[in-house]
Amino acid sequence: MEFEYSAKTRELQARLLKFMDDHIYPNEPVVAQQLQANTEAGKRWTPIPVIEELKRKARPAGLWNLFLPVDSAKHSGYEGAGLTNLEYAPLAEIMGRVPWASEVFNCSAPDTGNMETIARYGSDEIKARWLKPLLEGEIRSAFAMTEPEVASSDATNICTSIKRDGDHYVINGHKWWTSGAADPRCAVFITMGKTDPDAPKHSQQSMIIVPADTPGLRIVRPLTVFGYDDAPHGHAEMYFENVRVPADNILLGEGRGFEIAQGRLGPGRIHHCMRLIGVAERALELMCRRSLSRVAFGKPVALQGVTQERIAEARCKIDMARLLTLRAAWLMDTAGNKVAKTDIAMIKVVAPNMACQVIDWAMQAHGGGGVSGDFPLANAYAHARTLRFADGPDEVHRAAIAKWELGKYGMPAR
Structure with missing residues (x-):
């Protein structure tokens, strides 16, 4: 590299x-x-x-x-x-x-x-209708996957029904944490659900394009994270109630939802992790500036031993996370997402945890101001903590990493 x-x-x-x-x-x-x-x-x-x-x-x-x-x-x-x-x-x-x-x-x-x-x-028709205005920034979009009734960390649990009915599919389901759904500019949903509950486990799910003005879409409420609702973008709880869309709106074909998800989530995890590294860098910068400008117990906060230890540790953690993320990006480019899967899983564990820790230290250095709206740290922490769930929680990625590591020493795949 x-x-x-x-x-x-x-x-x-x-x-x-x-x-x-x-x-x-x-x-x-x-x-x-x-x-x-x-x-x-x-x-x-x-x-x-x-x-x-x-x-x-x-x-x-x-x-x-x-x-x-x-x-x-x-x-x-x-x-x-x-x-x-x-x-x-x-x-x-x-x-x-x-x-x-x-x-x-x-x-x-x-x-x-x-x-x-x-x-x-x-398809070419879908690209013409939705991709062009998205690329032009004329509309926004949402991704509907997670569901409140099941443990969505195991995506095979997703139970929204997508049933073929002649030239259409009929969609019924209950979603939440649908990112982008509350945005008034949201014009289209990519929705994941089951087209064939009797198919092999990883061939049951499909993804389908749903225009936001389709009858039967009902947004219940915007969801909050530590009191933040992320307006005007937001994450929503919503229902799909007998939502009918043309059969041509299916992506790739029935049963290929997991294949699409892996193609979608690999680059997305790089994006998320690098944005987290950026916000951690900003938090470290704010921590240094604040600790140099404040005096406690007779000397600048920056000269307190605990502050210097945290600044040093933050510098190490940020640089380690960046190098690991760049390696994952390089592997994806040179060998493909499948070869890079362990590295992608590792950065999804490392980067959000690192960001949460660095932001927390920065908040502590700011005193009461750190948890107020006068500095960007509290909002940054809410976003970083959320990303420990996005694209799969820590526990799922840790389990995968451990299995791949144990596999080197003969543990059979299960």
Whole structure:
């Protein structure tokens, strides 16, 4: 593995860092103010004006759809940045320093994963109807997989029914943590459910495209994480009640949901982990600045032994997580997702836990301010803690890693 970023990546890093300095960081308080104003006006679930304004600056600056990899760009007919996973990873880290920044560059979840999914697995008709407006940033999307009635960490449990009825499929199910569903710009859902409960275990599930205006879709409520509802984007609890969509909306064909999920989640995990590394870097920076500016017990907090120990440990943890994530990205590019599966599982354990720990230390260094809305740390912690569940909880990934490791010494697969 080469440790030097490509010339293309370095050039994009420089442009992205400048855009962050010029436009993103100065507008953090503006975003907070506009969200508060929307709340007071009863319009919390409406787009934030300054973010929409920044999108109009990012696109002509050539900082748009940076996530779109070479193969997806080829399938979609849209060039994007045409980066590999390894080339995009450091850009995701930069954007991750501010939770809403990715949206400015049309690089935010779940749209990135949904766009890649449609680009790789959708028909020409589906691409024309949904991929183009998503790539243009005209609409947003949602991903409906997790269900409250079953342990969704075992995706074979997903029980939403997708039944063929002539030229249509009829969908019935109860979903929650449907990322993007509460956003008023959400126009399409990628939905996972069972098309054949009697098929082999990993051939029961399928994914299907569901337009958001289809009769029978019912959003119950936006969900909160530590009190945050992530408006205007949000995660929702919702029902699919006799939702009818054309049979052509099925992706790849019946029973191929797990195949699609693996193609979708691999790059998504790189994106999530690098964004977490970015937010951890920001937390460490804030911790250092705060501890140098505050005096406790006769000396700056930065000179307290426990603070220095935490700063040193944070530096080590961030750099280790970054190297592990970049290795996973490199393996995906050079050998494929299947070969990289152990590395992908490891970063999904390491990066969220690292970010939670570093942010927690930063909050502690800020005193009471650390848990307030005056600093970005409390919100960052809520997001980081959530990502210990997203794309599979720690326990699932740890179990897989342990089995692969034990397999080297003769433990039979089960």
